[in-house]
Amino acid sequence: MKPAIFADAVVLPALIVLVVAGVATGLTTGSAELSLATLGTEVWLAVTGSPADDAVARTILFDVRGPRVVLGVAVGATLAISGAILQALFRNPLAEPSIIGVSAGAGAAAVATIALGGFVTGIGAALVYLLPLSAFLGGLIATLAVMTIARVGGQTPVLTMLLAGIAVTAIGGALMGLMMFMSNDDQLRAINFWMLGSLGSATWTAIIPALILMGLALACTPMLTRNLNLILLGEREAASLGLAVDRFKNLAVILVAAGVGAAVAVSGMIGFVGIIVPHLLRLAIGPDHRVLLPASALGGAALLLWADVAARLLAPPAELPIGILTALMGAPFFLWLLRRAGRDGAAW
């Protein structure tokens, strides 16, 4: 691996370009193709407070595709940063929200909220707030469970971590199955589509509570970067350097659970973003979280924006659930990493 002095100067701007291009493409691509010129005009008119030049175009851009693109940026950034943080906390490059059960825990809680919400009258409007909160709690419980179960003598070996993740994911899956069993047809359809992962159903009212939660989690991550580096050094080492290790880990886990919970609540099960993005970026810019976390946020946003564009274009007029795409990309990548980790004997 090459020293990463000038890699930062290349990689970060490149990621910004990818994100900006992804936002523009995400806004203009779809069943109604809009030109970049229209996008530019409407953005300019909106910023200056003028009436729309093309009212339909403005509605499509800002009310139909706008929330979807913003959600893609937020969810991608959150999932990728969460992956990077979990990998540091577990000191293990294979940790990822969907692999160690955080997503399943958040998902089970979210599905339970959707299903049980059907029995409570008048919950409809509150659901947009309840969903991210319950998913946060579900994700938190799952993460704490895996952290506790998988720990062997101060370390978290890949093997116990993956096994604990399988078990927690299985429990989450069983709970989701149970809720689906109890659901009526309408709920079943909603749950099913949601589980595959999609940004498609985004509307401003539905996503704003989750966006706030993700925004808060993301805003706190710069505080973690230096201490995450110390954790990578080793927990004993971090403690001897004056870090209150347990308190720090709890804080980080709460942030991850909040972010992933909010992401899962509004976009369903989108897996592997947290493993692909931090890994590729570590190869390019090294493991220092002061650079890795912002780069992961950009990389995750870019990945989801472009995956969402692909999801819209691959099988028109239908849309592929984006979770299928990320799993198709991410699972082979994960297997490759697993092979490599086994060969190097690292962290087993």
Add this chain to the structure above:
Amino acid sequence: MVELALKNVGVELGGRRVLNEVSLGVVPGEVLIILGPNGAGKSTLLRIFSGEMEADTGSVMIDDIALRDLSPAALARRRSLMPQQASLSFPFLVRDVVAMGRAPFRSDGTHHDDETAIAWGMAATEVTLLARRPYTRLSGGEQQRVQLARVLAQSWRPRGTTTPRYLLLDEPTASLDLAHQHATLHLARDLALDGAGVVAVVHDLNLAALYADRVAVMSNGSLVALGRPDDVLIPDMIARVFGLEVRRIHDPSSDRHFILPTGQQNAANAGPYRSAAQ
């Protein structure tokens, strides 16, 4: 009293008594080397010294302050610890690893000294040339020297600082070649001359004899001998504690004693592997 000291410390782990009524202190300016067979409680002793583990009974004081009364960062500014096995498996650059030694000084406003401390730590352990290399690509011995450089960067103080500091080194020579083993303990001596209190766990008795002001011998969780190397490291004690027959040879040119294993198993006390051989 200016001292890092354990008093009547007892530790029980899983129903087994790992440390038994141990009282032991190190003062600034001295190198204290801890010796003893595997499982004697040396590493546990170091964990107690560092504050990483709390004793079940007894007290641990650093300069008359109970260790647990200091915040983790305040403690880290007074003592640095080099654990036995470093487990860093992410490719940080060597310089970045050493720079992490300055983490405790982020909050106390002295971080402008960081560059000096880092450069000094790397120079003292001869890893300056490796500064831009990824840690994971180094050999075991080089990694150990980088870890030592990090610990040195943590212990560095501007000239004229009088706050006592302590270094705790758990087998700092384990994967080093002969020359670097001596260089490392020589460094420990220099640090002590400069006013640091150094505690090191070492296995090589001659290395200990050469560099220690005092040696402490642990056996089965108890401190069984403490004093100047020449007084403590006698064949009788070594036979009793390690189960190994040795002779002590005087080298007239250096006026030093050297411990020489005879290659024979201890007749009176069963040494390692004895039951298998019978």
